[in-house]
Amino acid sequence: MEWMDWQITTAAQAESEKLFVASVGRQQGKTEIGVEIARRAANRGDRVLYLSAQLLCARTALRKLYSAQVDDRPESIKRYVQSPPWMSVELNHGGFVRFASYQSRIDLLGYDRIVADDFAVPVEWVLSRVHRETSVLLLPLGRHMPVGLDGLWFGIEHDADPTDETLWADAIPGLGTTMTLDGVRRMQQAMSADLFADEVLNRRAPSLAPV
Structure with a gap:
């Protein structure tokens, strides 16, 4: 399926801004955006953390990313790990995407980019735990939109x-x-x-x- 206009806009802005918020309802392709942003970053050699609301959602995102990478650059895949509390797709040149749930209490330091899918915690929970150079993409529902942050919202x-x-x-x-x-x-x-x-x-x- 080709990307919708809102997905193209979100991807472009998320890659160009250090902190970006995009909010859309269920079944609108939000996770696909997060997965693709994470995959692109890993292919550039970045260390990426992908956070989901539940472990099952994290596993779904992991499989989406792995499938997309197999279709695009299968030779780049070094290792595919499914061992909660976190899972990962690791690439040969050092980039990787680690998947975890918010409940895992995983350390947010040491990553170049964080994708927070189904973001539903105070924004300070993320921003106070990351290095100031880390790029962050927040993907909340409208009722969890962080106050005071500009972004893309449909609702x-x-x-x-x-x-x-x-x-x-x-x-x-x-x-x-x-x-x-x-x-x-x-x-x-x-x-x-x-x-x-x-x-x-x-x-x-x-x-x-x-x-």
Whole structure:
């Protein structure tokens, strides 16, 4: 599948800025962005840490990256490790991506780049634990957008009506690609109003709404 416009924009900005935040709802290709940014960095020789909400999610990201590297540069792979609390893909020229969950309490020092997927902890938790030269990509849901940090966000405001379908196209950049309109309607029917607004329409917290 070709990348969507929002993914292309996010990748370009994430690679050019030391700290970047991109927020989008579920099933919009967020993890694919994080995995590709991590893979590109490792291919340049960087030491990368990829954080996920759960060990299962970290393992999924690991497999996505390994598959992409096999398709692109199979000869570059030195080792593929699956041994929790962290796992890794190591490349022959020294670059690697290490995968772990936030619960693993892994040390954040010693990395050139950190990708924080499903970011849901205070931003200081990351920034106070990394070297000031480390590049950081945060990929939170809207309700966990760090206060005071600019970034890319697709979603609805806290006081918006989640049943208003005219808002869905702007809130769901993958509508028509990763999701169909009928599919979104089925999700709306199956989920509580708050869960649908937070997870699918990426509603942000009231403290983050424009003044």
